[in-house]
Amino acid sequence: MSTFLSAFAGLVERLADLLQPLFHASSAAAAIVLFTALVRLLVHPLSRAAARGQQARAQLQPKIAELRKKYGKNPEKLNKAVLELHAEERVSPLSGCLPSLLQMPAFFLLYHLFSSTTIGGESNGLLAHTLLAAPLGGRWADALGDGGPFGAAGLVYLGLFALVVAVATFTYRRTKRMSAANPVPAGDGTQVPGLGAVAKVMPFFSYFTLVTVAVVPLAAALYVVTSATWSAVERAVLYR
Template structure:
């Protein structure tokens, strides 16, 4: 933890000529981005695993339907399918878990007392939104800083909400099988993107900066990693090559 703190302090010193009193806040944002960049290979691996599971999901659903009354045969058939398609049942899960310790350490670094005495404009990095409300209200000097953060978080949450809704519509959690709670989870899952608003409101401002930066990075990163999936289907679920070929036939006709 002290190593991370020292790195943030050194970054703040380097950024001092550019950002003056907000150098520590800028260092938090930059440090978060550098860590997210360092773990990006794990994010790519997780995305590949998710795509692989999505690709074989219809076949898994068919196996569940075919062997619904024979759990042992179903288990064997699913293992055979994963081996045939060269997809691990845990593809994408392990890379996501490996990222967790870094995010956990950063959150605790920025939610501690190490950021006391530093500010982001008029808002102390060690204070909470409640402190800003108590000293000037919603539109006070510190309150306005939080309003900007809330606006950014809301924009990212709306983007993530819409994207999650589209993904769930394209691949329901129940995969056509009666799965208890799948419908409720599908309704609640997109709304989780708005939980960041609550986090920003209750944690110290330094931690809020980390959360906002990391959440924004995640939204942009996932849009980038999964853009290939949209491009390969022509954006409408039809393979781009097939669309191109059908267009060529129509032209010749």
């Protein structure tokens, strides 16, 4: 793990060196944003496949309605029949989860990289980098203790929080519009256990990003905010 972390640190440093003429002291922060964009580009084909999968699932609704009429009094048979229908049509009920799952390793790499004071037995020089006045290895609690919410570092976090709220509100309104236009019939939660409950709270998921940004190192928070913004724009295009 230490060797892998060292290689990743080298990648971030090289990206920061390339961006230094443009972003100066915030070049490492810009490198993280660029790294996030590269990760999302790699995952984009899966996001497109997930969009196609959602369209395919929507087309299956009439057949699912027929199965519900046939097996409505037998939830076990209904669940089995719906899963078999998805298998026959080669549509995965969980395909939309893959893009998010495949991004997790990149997030955890950044989290560990900017939470470690040493890498490979040497001092972690990346911790000296900042986004304006906020250290990339610091957290919101550190900013509150060093100048308060309106201090130099605190203002950086307030800017990130404002961006998260704006993106989350955009996503919330769009999800509500989509849900109203394509309501999930009662009983569809039998396709996957808990799916119905997840659908009810889905519009609020984007706001949970605020908690993540507040508790992780600023470098990891940058990854989360950049990825969330990318997701909002990407989904607006793919699911229009």
